[in-house]
Amino acid sequence: QGTRDHAPAAVVLRDRLLAAVVGCFKRHGAAAIDTPVMELREMLVGKYGEEAKLIYELQDQGGELLALRYDLTVPFARYLAMNKITNMKRYQVAKVYRRDNPATTRGRYREFYQCDFDIAGQFDPMIPDAECLKIVHEVLSDLQLGDFVIKVNHRLVLNGVLAVCGIPESKFITASSVVDKLDKMSWEEVRSEMVGEKGLSPEAADRVGDYVQLHGGLDLIEQLLQDPKLSQNKLAKEGLEDMKLLFEYLTLFGITGKISFDLSLARGLDYYTGVIFEAVLLQQENDHVEEPVSVGSVAGGGRYDGLVGMFDPKGRKVPCVGVSIGIERIFSILEQRLEASGEKIRTTETQVLVATPQKHLLAARLKLISELWDAGIKAEMLYKKDPKLLKQLQYCEDTGIPLAAIVGEQELTDGVVKLRDVATREEVRI
Amino acid sequence: QGTRDHAPAAVVLRDRLLAAVVGCFKRHGAAAIDTPVMELREMLVGKYGEEAKLIYELQDQGGELLALRYDLTVPFARYLAMNKITNMKRYQVAKVYRRDNPATTRGRYREFYQCDFDIAGQFDPMIPDAECLKIVHEVLSDLQLGDFVIKVNHRLVLNGVLAVCGIPESKFITASSVVDKLDKMSWEEVRSEMVGEKGLSPEAADRVGDYVQLHGGLDLIEQLLQDPKLSQNKLAKEGLEDMKLLFEYLTLFGITGKISFDLSLARGLDYYTGVIFEAVLLQQENDHVEEPVSVGSVAGGGRYDGLVGMFDPKGRKVPCVGVSIGIERIFSILEQRLEASGEKIRTTETQVLVATPQKHLLAARLKLISELWDAGIKAEMLYKKDPKLLKQLQYCEDTGIPLAAIVGEQELTDGVVKLRDVATREEVRI
Numbered sequence: 001q002g003t004r005d006h007a008p009a010a011v012v013l014r015d016r017l018l019a020a021v022v023g024c025f026k027r028h029g030a031a032a033i034d035t036p037v038m039e040l041r042e043m044l045v046g047k048y049g050e051e052a053k054l055i056y057e058l059q060d061q062g063g064e065l066l067a068l069r070y071d072l073t074v075p076f077a078r079y080l081a082m083n084k085i086t087n088m089k090r091y092q093v094a095k096v097y098r099r100d101n102p103a104t105t106r107g108r109y110r111e112f113y114q115c116d117f118d119i120a121g122q123f124d125p126m127i128p129d130a131e132c133l134k135i136v137h138e139v140l141s142d143l144q145l146g147d148f149v150i151k152v153n154h155r156l157v158l159n160g161v162l163a164v165c166g167i168p169e170s171k172f173i174t175a176s177s178v179v180d181k182l183d184k185m186s187w188e189e190v191r192s193e194m195v196g197e198k199g200l201s202p203e204a205a206d207r208v209g210d211y212v213q214l215h216g217g218l219d220l221i222e223q224l225l226q227d228p229k230l231s232q233n234k235l236a237k238e239g240l241e242d243m244k245l246l247f248e249y250l251t252l253f254g255i256t257g258k259i260s261f262d263l264s265l266a267r268g269l270d271y272y273t274g275v276i277f278e279a280v281l282l283q284q285e286n287d288h289v290e291e292p293v294s295v296g297s298v299a300g301g302g303r304y305d306g307l308v309g310m311f312d313p314k315g316r317k318v319p320c321v322g323v324s325i326g327i328e329r330i331f332s333i334l335e336q337r338l339e340a341s342g343e344k345i346r347t348t349e350t351q352v353l354v355a356t357p358q359k360h361l362l363a364a365r366l367k368l369i370s371e372l373w374d375a376g377i378k379a380e381m382l383y384k385k386d387p388k389l390l391k392q393l394q395y396c397e398d399t400g401i402p403l404a405a406i407v408g409e410q411e412l413t414d415g416v417v418k419l420r421d422v423a424t425r426e427e428v429r430i
Numbered sequence: 431q432g433t434r435d436h437a438p439a440a441v442v443l444r445d446r447l448l449a450a451v452v453g454c455f456k457r458h459g460a461a462a463i464d465t466p467v468m469e470l471r472e473m474l475v476g477k478y479g480e481e482a483k484l485i486y487e488l489q490d491q492g493g494e495l496l497a498l499r500y501d502l503t504v505p506f507a508r509y510l511a512m513n514k515i516t517n518m519k520r521y522q523v524a525k526v527y528r529r530d531n532p533a534t535t536r537g538r539y540r541e542f543y544q545c546d547f548d549i550a551g552q553f554d555p556m557i558p559d560a561e562c563l564k565i566v567h568e569v570l571s572d573l574q575l576g577d578f579v580i581k582v583n584h585r586l587v588l589n590g591v592l593a594v595c596g597i598p599e600s601k602f603i604t605a606s607s608v609v610d611k612l613d614k615m616s617w618e619e620v621r622s623e624m625v626g627e628k629g630l631s632p633e634a635a636d637r638v639g640d641y642v643q644l645h646g647g648l649d650l651i652e653q654l655l656q657d658p659k660l661s662q663n664k665l666a667k668e669g670l671e672d673m674k675l676l677f678e679y680l681t682l683f684g685i686t687g688k689i690s691f692d693l694s695l696a697r698g699l700d701y702y703t704g705v706i707f708e709a710v711l712l713q714q715e716n717d718h719v720e721e722p723v724s725v726g727s728v729a730g731g732g733r734y735d736g737l738v739g740m741f742d743p744k745g746r747k748v749p750c751v752g753v754s755i756g757i758e759r760i761f762s763i764l765e766q767r768l769e770a771s772g773e774k775i776r777t778t779e780t781q782v783l784v785a786t787p788q789k790h791l792l793a794a795r796l797k798l799i800s801e802l803w804d805a806g807i808k809a810e811m812l813y814k815k816d817p818k819l820l821k822q823l824q825y826c827e828d829t830g831i832p833l834a835a836i837v838g839e840q841e842l843t844d845g846v847v848k849l850r851d852v853a854t855r856e857e858v859r860i
Contacts, residue, residue: 001493001494003466003468004466005463005464005465005466005509005512005513006463006464006465007463007513008461008462008463008520010464011461011462011463011464012462014464015462026778026779026808027803027806027807027808027809028803028808028809028810029778029780029808029809029810030778031438031441031777031778032438032441032442032445032777033435033436033437033438033441034435034436034440034441034444035435035436036433036434036435036541037467037498037525037527037541038433038541056488056489056491057488057489057491058486058487058488058489058498059486059487059488059489059490060489061486061487061529063431063529064431068467068488079435082435083435083437089778089810090438095467097467099491099493111466111467111468119813121813123813123814124813124814124815127792127813127814127815128813130796131813134800134803138803138804249796252793252796252797252800253796253800254800347461347462348456348459348460348461348519349456350459362557363682366560366679366682366683367682370564370682370683370684373457373458373564373568374568376457377457378456378457378458378459379457379458379459380458380459380519383549383551383553383554383557383558383561384553384554384557385554385557
């Protein structure tokens, strides 16, 4: 359930997509690492908040207790701590596993790829954070997925807002996770969940509502820095100063047009400590696709300065910020677009089919194809002793092989090969 | 236990290796598929013989009972049956999982890559089988791993041998698995295990010994076809006729020099039905490496005509033959060779570092690097507001970045960039 096989055409499409993403990561100077699909269970405990119940565990068959990785961020932090690395720009493209109830029609699965880029190290504030946002902008632009917006918030701003609204600190995580639903629910629904299920006071909820429905750019940051309550809160002020600097850098990158400072963005994972962000595709008004793919989050990330320290025996911290591109949804969109275009993807790269026009020439085909392979040429032949020429040419047309190298009795006698262009039917003897 | 992280240099080396293997598979016209890392447990039952105890199971957390894939052959057969595909040439490169007690020093792990190429379909005999052997020959030659031999046998020949020697059919699998150890143990040891642990008669064991210690080429096949006992056995005769045809095709491919018909080769997996083979690297006599990597099997495969039928509700068979390249051992060898050579692998591909020679120029760097990224140029900068020029140039030297694009106050005024060749220190204003 929630997994799938990829047929050859899907693999080709996916590989194109991954190549674009990895190309962007390499453009930003990242090196690749690879970690095992399983981690010690204890490594994953306490990192994912409420979502931890979705972790796949391996059976206890003796030895260590293991689980499948839930994301690539925790393994990266574990890798840094284990190897005492304090400075690294890395990417990793790999599958992760979540025992979710997946809506596979919307491109959500239990086994899915993540493409992560992270910058670890103690640096001047917001420079790496701005680069992560630039990367999201580049990937989504490169892939021509249509309009998008990157929502940005800051955990300290959010915590500051909750504090000045009178939410007790013990309820910060609960309140944040409800506020985070503002992208899918109306404020009335969010408010009623805060007051009802979560037991927050109606007054506090209303005060929170005044803030978390705000979104904007540098102007909003300036406005909040002047806000009588927020400007008095140490957390909020620190977060807003970060945001101001971030927007300054994003302006230099020329990408603020797609960035929205959104006070409702919370993101579920426990480990974020600073800037957080999420990219969302926007459905175009004149989009008339037959089965519209639900438009949702296609990338997300943020700063997690405490995670590496959790894996270090001495608790040494390594500040990190990173982005994860969720390629499955993008893949669904590209797959649908390809289908609509009617383009047929070639699933092999064969350059030439070695063919014979008469019987009893298998030996000639085997000798010639062997020569071609040894010369690095991508070549196929039919696995029949005496195939009909028509069948052989038909195979070329079906699979997109552009050339047929034909050896008949005459060609053998003359020491030549007849090379046929399958599309034009032109032939040359070489 | 038995898993490892790959650091960036290892990933680069591994990617080179995989590219060579995949390049060969594509040269032979294969298309890629991808299957989930987990399979239904019931799919893996009864496919692996004694080795099944090494399967990793996932915990029962509700829902389907799952296990991690043990190889790529069973998932491929399941894929063919599920999709009713009767004809396909596919490759798959992916990690597989075995709860072995791994000797990691010899390149054996619990999580390791396999690179599989398989041909499914009803074809004329031995043509696809010969191509699989050609592929092994190409991969091992391309990678320049030194001398190697590809041992070939046939399950029917082996079964025929056991039959004419008086081994009861119920003991064929047991006897085969002991005989298979002849590559690591002497005949005396193998014989004593057959007679002692496995309870075969000493006379039968001796008769078996006369056959399974044989190896050779076409001459041996001819000799056995004349063998008074074997030639009377239907299984053996059919297998030997296959082998004769196979050697004819391998002769046309020009690769018989590396092929050895070895009657002791059995291979452990239950699903093989015809030709089986295994490639072994040969240690050179004048090899004086400091820590010699144990030389062993680096590729294997064979024909499995019954496996797909086990997954089809109506038992419809699809004959298959395939090869699996075990890249972990090859990787260990290449890693050791690289270390001996002293070559330093670049782990990033950055073309230019954007640098500033004075303070207060962060904005200029951010603007320039953004322009470079947008133009598709691989560029980095230090994440400091005011880094020293020396530090920036040192970073280029440490990480192999060939160029520095320097913007100072003068350059800003003049509207130029100073491009510096890091190695030669030559500079041009552009």
